[in-house]
Amino acid sequence: METEQLKYWIAFNRLQGTGRAKFQLLERGFGSLAHAWKASQQDLAAAGLDAKTAEKMTAARLRVDPDAEMRAIEQAGVQALTWHDDEYPSRLKEIYDLPPVIYVRGQLRPEDDRSVAVVGTRRPSAYGREAAQRMAFDLAGAGVTVVSGLARGIDAVVHKAALEAEGRTIAVVGSGPDVVYPPEHRNLLDEVVRNGVLVSEHPLGVRPDARNFPRRNRIMSGMTMGTVVIEAGPSSGALITARHALEQNREVFAVPGNVFSPLSQGANRLIRDSSAKLVTDHRDILEELNLSWIGEQIELAAVFPQDENENEVLRWVTYDPVHIDEIIRSSGLEISTVSSALAMMELRALVKQVGGMNYIRLKETSAEYQTA
Numbered sequence: 001m002e003t004e005q006l007k008y009w010i011a012f013n014r015l016q017g018t019g020r021a022k023f024q025l026l027e028r029g030f031g032s033l034a035h036a037w038k039a040s041q042q043d044l045a046a047a048g049l050d051a052k053t054a055e056k057m058t059a060a061r062l063r064v065d066p067d068a069e070m071r072a073i074e075q076a077g078v079q080a081l082t083w084h085d086d087e088y089p090s091r092l093k094e095i096y097d098l099p100p101v102i103y104v105r106g107q108l109r110p111e112d113d114r115s116v117a118v119v120g121t122r123r124p125s126a127y128g129r130e131a132a133q134r135m136a137f138d139l140a141g142a143g144v145t146v147v148s149g150l151a152r153g154i155d156a157v158v159h160k161a162a163l164e165a166e167g168r169t170i171a172v173v174g175s176g177p178d179v180v181y182p183p184e185h186r187n188l189l190d191e192v193v194r195n196g197v198l199v200s201e202h203p204l205g206v207r208p209d210a211r212n213f214p215r216r217n218r219i220m221s222g223m224t225m226g227t228v229v230i231e232a233g234p235s236s237g238a239l240i241t242a243r244h245a246l247e248q249n250r251e252v253f254a255v256p257g258n259v260f261s262p263l264s265q266g267a268n269r270l271i272r273d274s275s276a277k278l279v280t281d282h283r284d285i286l287e288e289l290n291l292s293w294i295g296e297q298i299e300l301a302a303v304f305p306q307d308e309n310e311n312e313v314l315r316w317v318t319y320d321p322v323h324i325d326e327i328i329r330s331s332g333l334e335i336s337t338v339s340s341a342l343a344m345m346e347l348r349a350l351v352k353q354v355g356g357m358n359y360i361r362l363k364e365t366s367a368e369y370q371t372a
Helices: 003-014 020-030 033-037 041-046 051-061 066-075 126-141 154-164 183-195 212-222 237-247 262-272 282-288 292-302 308-315 324-331 335-347
Strands: 079-082 101-106 115-120 145-148 169-172 197-200 226-230 251-255 351-353 358-361
Touching: 003 020, 003 033, 003 066, 003 079, 003 101, 020 033, 020 041, 041 051, 101 183, 115 126, 115 154, 115 212, 115 237, 126 145, 126 154, 126 226, 126 282, 145 154, 154 169, 154 183, 169 183, 169 212, 183 197, 212 237, 226 237, 226 262, 226 282, 237 251, 237 262, 251 262, 251 282, 282 292, 308 324, 308 335, 324 335, 324 358, 335 351
Parallel strands: 115 145, 115 226, 145 169, 169 197, 226 251
Antiparallel strands: 079 101, 101 197, 351 358
């Protein structure tokens, strides 16, 4: 959307209480929000707003400068998208209560349409942390964008695991896009923005409010193909996300938990009531969402060296332990090059360090290793 029109969307979004229904009324009544911004109180009422709302909106507009709002967005390095923009997440456009404007830090990509939300308690057990870490890491490693809420507990584990897998992750927050909450997640937020996206429906400067978080959950579920619940108590916000997902006709999954733990009551109840599909592995989710082919392509690519350095290093790694010094001597490569190649191949389970800087091969590849 052109800046001249976008600034009015941002300005109206700054006015408290101006949500989906009012934006639709204003667009229908005036054709553009630029015209609506300049409309009189009487014209606003004639467009369908009740008299009290029209009066409040007219007064509130005096305190908001559309040009200043646009400058602030640009200076903050934030992108504002309206529901008319192509970059606006396609699945989010399908939900009933879609946000008229979202604020984005980072870069949304087409592949983010293949996304799954992973949510859970803010106070997870060791089991919950491990389940969340493995699920998010494996989903991200399989080419799925992992979405969560940047909150303490499961959310933080999920984002970190996706980043560790060098995959995509999106954080949907309940404050302005320039506000760090919780404050201890500043570094995590920066990593998410560098390697994924932060999304908010709130204007710059909006502080976190308890009322914002249940509503932001509809965005997490709405922009994804499905939601995975890991450890959720009977009143957990993760269950709100699951409920939104069901209402939006999205898939809901749950990882079963300890039947004696209050932390597992919510997830186990979803499974018991057939509201969620029981999953124990990321492959269960890929299969249900018809995404198994993505993981298979990535796994196939992972069994081959990715460049000539890896190709050369792998020539000297056998199924019997071989010391890194021997690999360096045989390959003729620099120490740093061999160390880096071994580290990357170990991440892809091509090789494994078995102690004392000795390595063995884990997978067979073709004779030519598929590199030019």
